[in-house]
Amino acid sequence: GNSVTQMEGPVTLSEEAFLTINCTYTATGYPSLFWYVQYPGEGLQLLLKATKADDKGSNKGFEATYRKETTSFHLEKGSVQVSDSAVYFCALSERSSNTGKLIFGQGTTLQVKP
Amino acid sequence: DSGVTQTPKHLITATGQRVTLRCSPRSGDLSVYWYQQSLDQGLQFLIQYYNGEERAKGNILERFSAQQFPDLHSELNLSSLELGDSALYFCASSVVGGGLLNTEAFFGQGTRLTVV
Numbered sequence: 375g376n377s378v379t380q381m382e383g384p385v386t387l388s389e390e391a392f393l394t395i396n397c398t399y400t401a402t403g404y405p406s407l408f409w410y411v412q413y414p415g416e417g418l419q420l421l422l423k424a425t426k427a428d429d430k431g432s433n434k435g436f437e438a439t440y441r442k443e444t445t446s447f448h449l450e451k452g453s454v455q456v457s458d459s460a461v462y463f464c465a466l467s468e469r470s471s472n473t474g475k476l477i478f479g480q481g482t483t484l485q486v487k488p
Numbered sequence: 489d490s491g492v493t494q495t496p497k498h499l500i501t502a503t504g505q506r507v508t509l510r511c512s513p514r515s516g517d518l519s520v521y522w523y524q525q526s527l528d529q530g531l532q533f534l535i536q537y538y539n540g541e542e543r544a545k546g547n548i549l550e551r552f553s554a555q556q557f558p559d560l561h562s563e564l565n566l567s568s569l570e571l572g573d574s575a576l577y578f579c580a581s582s583v584v585g586g587g588l589l590n591t592e593a594f595f596g597q598g599t600r601l602t603v604v
Contacts, residue, residue, distance in 0.1 A: 385550065406587065406588055406589060408550075408588075408592075410595075415566045415597075416581065416597055416599055417490060417492070417578060417580065417595040417596050418580075419490070419595070420592045420594075422592075423588075423592065424553040425590075443600055445535075462594075463531060467587055468587055468590045469585075469587040469589050470587055471544065471586055471587045472544075472585065472586045473536055473543050473544035473585065473587075474519055474521070474536070474582050474584060474586060474587060474588045474593060475521060475533045475536055475544050475546065476521075476523075476533065476588075476593060477533065477581075478530060478531040478532075479530075481514040481531070482529060
């Protein structure tokens with residue numbers, strides 16, 4: 375079945391450091407890929423998405439590129455801020471499916487220290 | 489604010505009891521999804537309704553059930569509660585029922601259920 379695997383956290387970085395959170399997926403079809411962010415005490419918010427191979431999703435300085443050959447969708451940011459501290463979830467949805475359900479990775483906690 | 493409203497925000501109940509969680513989707517969204525977030529299982533898809541009909545089922549226990557009403561709000565009923573049911577339950581909504589190609593799912597803030 376379909377699945378998503380994320381690097382384990384927590385990830386602790388200093389402000390302005392470079393961030394990479396690895397995400398790989400297994401899918402029988404051709405999925406859309408997403409990164410969601412969960413700030414403390416809040417629900418999930420869509421951070422970025424990509425719907426086909428080689429697409430790059432970007433938002434708020436975060437980027438991720440859909441790599442079909444390596445089945446990956448790694449999240450990167452060049453310079454993190456304290457306000458980026460949150461839990462990040464990689465997820466997939468089957469594009470041609472009759473359901474919009476999301477399959478999530480286990481989440482990666484990011485803590486950014488001043 | 490995502491536009492998805494979940495009530496209550498917190499719920500504490502005893503084992504063996506039954507509770508109902510409520511979700512109001514964003515205006516215009518026809519699909520409602522329920523997810524469970526727990527420390528050991530992570531974020532798991534439970535069930536989806538689209539325009540009043542069940543569309544997809546995930547890892548939902550038989551003790552749990554859901555429905556979507558004509559006004560499109562949804563309720564998740566959890567019965568014979570066990571300690572292991574303690575979790576954060578999220579509702580999400582989307583315009584479409586199928587793959588999220590040109591749209592997205594919007595999440596509520598969740599209901600934190602504690603079973604004691």
